[in-house]
Amino acid sequence: MKFAGVTDRLARLGSHKWALHDRAKQMAAEGRDVIRLTVGEPDLPTPPELVATLTGALARGRTGYSSGRGEAGLLLALAKKYTRRCHREIAPRNILAFPGTQTALYAVMMALAEAGTEVLVGDPNYATYEGVIRATGATPVPVPLRPERGFRLDAADVAARVTPRARVLLLNSPHNPTGAVLTAQDIRALGDLARARDLWIVSDEVYEELIFDAPFASPLDFADLAERTVVASSISKSHAAPGFRSGWCVGSAEFCARLLPLSETMLFGNQPFIADMTAAALNGPSAVAAELRARLSRRADLVVEALDGCAGLAVSRPEAGMFAMLDVRATGLGGFDFASSLLDATGVAVMPGCSFGESLRGWCRLSLTVEDARLAEAMVRIADFAAESGRRKIA
Numbered sequence: 001m002k003f004a005g006v007t008d009r010l011a012r013l014g015s016h017k018w019a020l021h022d023r024a025k026q027m028a029a030e031g032r033d034v035i036r037l038t039v040g041e042p043d044l045p046t047p048p049e050l051v052a053t054l055t056g057a058l059a060r061g062r063t064g065y066s067s068g069r070g071e072a073g074l075l076l077a078l079a080k081k082y083t084r085r086c087h088r089e090i091a092p093r094n095i096l097a098f099p100g101t102q103t104a105l106y107a108v109m110m111a112l113a114e115a116g117t118e119v120l121v122g123d124p125n126y127a128t129y130e131g132v133i134r135a136t137g138a139t140p141v142p143v144p145l146r147p148e149r150g151f152r153l154d155a156a157d158v159a160a161r162v163t164p165r166a167r168v169l170l171l172n173s174p175h176n177p178t179g180a181v182l183t184a185q186d187i188r189a190l191g192d193l194a195r196a197r198d199l200w201i202v203s204d205e206v207y208e209e210l211i212f213d214a215p216f217a218s219p220l221d222f223a224d225l226a227e228r229t230v231v232a233s234s235i236s237k238s239h240a241a242p243g244f245r246s247g248w249c250v251g252s253a254e255f256c257a258r259l260l261p262l263s264e265t266m267l268f269g270n271q272p273f274i275a276d277m278t279a280a281a282l283n284g285p286s287a288v289a290a291e292l293r294a295r296l297s298r299r300a301d302l303v304v305e306a307l308d309g310c311a312g313l314a315v316s317r318p319e320a321g322m323f324a325m326l327d328v329r330a331t332g333l334g335g336f337d338f339a340s341s342l343l344d345a346t347g348v349a350v351m352p353g354c355s356f357g358e359s360l361r362g363w364c365r366l367s368l369t370v371e372d373a374r375l376a377e378a379m380v381r382i383a384d385f386a387a388e389s390g391r392r393k394i395a
Helices: 003-010 015-029 048-059 070-088 100-111 129-135 155-159 186-194 223-228 253-265 272-282 289-307 335-346 372-394
Strands: 035-036 095-098 118-123 139-144 167-173 200-204 229-234 247-250 315-317 324-328 348-352 363-367
Touching: 003 129, 015 035, 015 335, 035 118, 035 139, 035 363, 035 372, 048 272, 048 289, 070 095, 070 272, 100 167, 100 200, 100 247, 100 253, 100 363, 118 129, 129 186, 129 200, 129 324, 139 155, 139 186, 139 363, 155 253, 186 200, 186 289, 200 223, 200 289, 272 363, 289 324, 289 372, 324 335, 335 348, 335 372, 348 372
Parallel strands: 035 348, 118 139, 118 167, 167 200, 200 229
Antiparallel strands: 095 247, 229 247, 315 324, 324 363, 348 363
């Protein structure tokens, strides 16, 4: 039997990247004492008033088909949000609703990239980005994110890798996995490059509300970049609602009109009762974002204090988001071997850096989404494991 080429392009870009996380879940199910620092899921509940809005919408019968673009109330709430942020009019015609950021990114990339084109993306990058790019037939072009620059994408590094085939520059700020935040100056330089080389900018901004101290900057906020910029985001992180799968994209009216038939081929907006909840979430400040930011920042400090310089380990403190990056090269182990052996020896599960790109083969990603005491216990186990690995290396 024959299969479409997309299945070959994605054959090794799916769940195998999460194999260690799945093994940790299985160990926990078997009764092992496992601390999972693998995924970025908020450890606060979805605000009860949002759940009440959703259940109320269900009770009112908001269970029918949506429109292809999305529910009117949600589109209006999003238009108001981005109009306030961008200081210029963003209208419902500039927006499409999707079930989550991941679906939005897939649809957006399908509308912009194709076989024979290239998509420039930072390395490391979120685990699904390569699959989203390769699904279109395009080729991902990794641009190293240098630790000495705080893992922020450098326009000069991008320019060195632009070819005539380049079509899209994929940005993610705040960044997963490193927690780096692009400055307005970074965005300006990247935007100037995109204009000079006629590149689209796709900006994944799902962690926008989880920046600890630095200001947020987006290419959409620059009027001269608006026509070539498409933003994707959701309420998964900002409102502790990952399971509701409610996301969107924002772009020019022309882009959204071109994307709409593709979106309608995939689905018709998001579910009306979830759209009502999302609109309510966006019509005021998040009830959980401030508390979540405080927790994550505090835990980032905890990780730095416990592990930075311990047994040769080095921690890159994030500026935002739900993760801290751990450089384990001094132990003599690569990131995958460190993570795998750590899980077997101590019950602490972290993500190997290679799940996010070649440049992180000597690193691991630690989630900050477990309670402080449990995280502190994980740090003790990691420190002891690293010290023992160092002794074995010397021996």
